[in-house]
Amino acid sequence: MASSQDHKRIFDGDKGPNTGGMGAYSPTPIIDDILAKKIQDKIIDKTIQSMKSEGIIFKGFLYAGVMIRDNEPYVLEYNARMGDPECQPITMRMDFDLYDYFVASVNGTLSLMPQPLWKTQSSVCIVLASDGYPESFPKDEEITGFDLVPKNTMVFHAGTKKKDGKILTNGGRVLGVTALGDTLSSAISNAYAAAEKISWPHKYCRKDIGKKGLSYI
Secondary structure, three states: OOEEEEOOEEEEEEEEOOOOOOOEEEEEOOOOOOHHHHHHHHHHHHHHHHHOOOOOOOOOOOOOEEEOOOEEEEEEEEEOOOOOOOHHHHHOOOOHHHHHHHHHHOOOHHHHHHOOEOOEEEEEEEEEEEEEOOOOOOOEOEOHHHHHHHOOEEEOOOOEEEEOOOEEEEEEEEEEEEEEEHHHHHOOOOHHHHHOOOOOOOOOOOOOHHHHHHHHH
């Protein structure tokens, strides 16, 4: 799958407490071909080989959270699911039907599938949260502006609920506004422009999602 970088801290500049993730972008420029091969050789392939040697049959996503230090990859965690919000910009860049790969994984024919094709565009996800998250925060606030979001932008729901025909906040991380762009810079601009269309009384988001990616270019 494609690379994606999360932004864990609640405040701009990676300040404040950790969260479930305040935004992400894909692909990340820090992962060049050389580093990608290191990750594949040192982490992914060895993990798969070890699982095989122990007779472990695994069908599904095996998501590696990797830290890069001095151009060397280190595993922070494994999850048997995609990351959130890393998943959102990755899926926006898919130029293939993910369902076909799900079926192949279940049937044990994944090795026969062609390599997935990816859009050359960048994608950015801005997490809109309830002010106060990750500590105490208000709920049941009406969210407006969905009809103003451009059609080429995807709004992923997280902490929401529907009541009396209205969409209300129902969690800390509420929405993931995700957009494409021909460059990382344009994807950032498109995502923030769409995020500004959506509002509720105690809406909060970081203002620097994706900027660390620009520093790698």
